[in-house]
Amino acid sequence: xxxxxxxxxxxxxxxxVQKGGFTIPSKGLYPFQWKWDSGFIxxxxxxxxxxxxLREMSTLLDSQWGNGFIPHIVFHTKTDTYFPGxxxxxxxxxxxxxxxxxxxxxxxxxxxxxxxxxxxQMSKEKAQVLEFIDAHIDKVYDNHAxxxxxxxxxxxxxIYIYHNWESGTDNSPxxxxxxxxxxxxxxxxxxKDTTHVDASQRPTKREYDHYLHIIEMAKAxxxxxxxxxxxxxxxxQDPLFNAMLVRSNEALISLYELIGRSLDKQEQLEQxxxxxxxAMNIKLFDEALGAYIHYDLRNDKPIAALTSSxxxxxxxxxxxxxxxxxxxxxxxxxxxxxxxxxxxxFDPEDERFNPKKYWRGxxxxxxxxxxxxxxxxxxxxxxxxxxxxxSLHLIEQFGFYEYFDPRKINGEKTNAxxxxxxxxxxxxxxxxxx
Ligand code: 2M8
Numbered sequence: 001x002x003x004x005x006x007x008x009x010x011x012x013x014x015x016x017v018q019k020g021g022f023t024i025p026s027k028g029l030y031p032f033q034w035k036w037d038s039g040f041i042x043x044x045x046x047x048x049x050x051x052x053x054l055r056e057m058s059t060l061l062d063s064q065w066g067n068g069f070i071p072h073i074v075f076h077t078k079t080d081t082y083f084p085g086x087x088x089x090x091x092x093x094x095x096x097x098x099x100x101x102x103x104x105x106x107x108x109x110x111x112x113x114x115x116x117x118x119x120x121q122m123s124k125e126k127a128q129v130l131e132f133i134d135a136h137i138d139k140v141y142d143n144h145a146x147x148x149x150x151x152x153x154x155x156x157x158x159i160y161i162y163h164n165w166e167s168g169t170d171n172s173p174x175x176x177x178x179x180x181x182x183x184x185x186x187x188x189x190x191x192k193d194t195t196h197v198d199a200s201q202r203p204t205k206r207e208y209d210h211y212l213h214i215i216e217m218a219k220a221x222x223x224x225x226x227x228x229x230x231x232x233x234x235x236x237q238d239p240l241f242n243a244m245l246v247r248s249n250e251a252l253i254s255l256y257e258l259i260g261r262s263l264d265k266q267e268q269l270e271q272x273x274x275x276x277x278x279a280m281n282i283k284l285f286d287e288a289l290g291a292y293i294h295y296d297l298r299n300d301k302p303i304a305a306l307t308s309s310x311x312x313x314x315x316x317x318x319x320x321x322x323x324x325x326x327x328x329x330x331x332x333x334x335x336x337x338x339x340x341x342x343x344x345x346f347d348p349e350d351e352r353f354n355p356k357k358y359w360r361g362x363x364x365x366x367x368x369x370x371x372x373x374x375x376x377x378x379x380x381x382x383x384x385x386x387x388x389x390x391s392l393h394l395i396e397q398f399g400f401y402e403y404f405d406p407r408k409i410n411g412e413k414t415n416a417x418x419x420x421x422x423x424x425x426x427x428x429x430x431x432x433x434x
Pocket of ligand 1: 025030034036037072165168169170193
């Protein structure tokens with residue numbers, strides 16, 4: 001079974017590889033290169049074709065802007081099957097945007113540091129991977145420097161995101177409180193996602209109005225970070241985003257040590273990490289809920305609700321061991337139990353939980369992968385094994401889908417939703433089984 005599932009996963013990945021040296025998340029629905037998808041995808045390739053893994057990384061890094069920014073979508077190919085596309089985003093408005101590729105003017109969670117480290121760890125040809133790392137690591141460092149220099153408004157080490165698409169968890173109920181503070185125009189546009197996936201499993205039209213409105217605001221200031229920080233109605237400190245940064249800082253330090261250079265950068269990364277970790281523990285940990293939460297920087301208030309992102313600081317070693325235990329209890333009692341697979345993307349006990357709707361409840365394999373490794377890091381073997389086996393069970397049962405229903409329901413035809421033959425689901429299956 002194991003080898004068959006790996007082979008099937010490889011077939012999915014290979015089917016999504018494109019001519020320009022990048023891999024799409026899913027045919028039809030997502031026809032370009034996405035930042036954090038590419039990181040997870042490279043981890044799958046790394047187990048059977050390291051050249052492809054490194055090419056995925058270099059293609060993405062090649063889209064970097066002059067200020068260190070790496071965009072969330074790189075529009076390699078011309079197609080009008082996705083909305084909003086390159087003509088809507090207009091990355092060229094920013095004076096330092098890539099002259100080579102058009103892209104979006106927003107980013108996604110910084111996974112590339114730990115992806116590079118893991119590729120090195122899994123490689124059989126260590127010298128080849130180390131040479132690649134030596135040639136590319138400074139770009140990832142520059143990306144982190146971009147965050148600390150431009151996205152840390154209060155200089156406390158917590159990076160903000162200015163759009164829900166930067167979080168990766170697009171329509172999470174977390175953002176509902178922000179939408180309540182906005183009243184965007186009712187734009188006229190043609191959705192493409194709902195021609196590929198049932199509309200009931202995707203964000204609403206009104207939610208898209210909010211998404212587009214923030215982009216219009218950012219375009220009006222030519223994607224200038226300072227102006228965005230002053231004007232964006234959406235300004236949030238996200239526990240997943242900051243956890244990825246801390247974990248990638250840690251990875252970059254160990255990679256610089258390995259290649260034996262840039263002591264100054266290692267020291268800087270260490271300082272950044274300590275600062276972010278401290279701030280996350282002071283500002284983002286909610287004692288009553290027992291896990292990390294989002295902070296609405298624009299409206300200066302915590303968003304007290306649990307999501308799967310709430311537990312991802314485990315992956316970066318951010319919580320103390322006492323807090324980690326508390327988090328594991330919350331995960332088990334509130335998200336787990338005999339009737340549910342781990343881990344729902346939103347609190348199953350909250351009335352806004354929707355088990356079929358995208359980031360409002362379904363399980364996502366990339367977040368499960370982060371939780372699996374996070375729990376392992378704290379020695380919680382049984383719970384981490386459960387996250388892994390729930391993930392593999394759902395994939396074996398239903399296929400390499402984009403997201404899965406967390407409820408254990410008998411007699412349902414399918415518990416899997418969104419795009420099929422989804423790249424990071426396939427890639428991380430390979431990694432979990434290897
Ligand atoms: C989803 O987001 C895109 C916008 O970035 C979309 O809905 O069009 C999210 O799940 C995001 O996390 C993911 O990276 C992207 C591609 O898989 O799809």
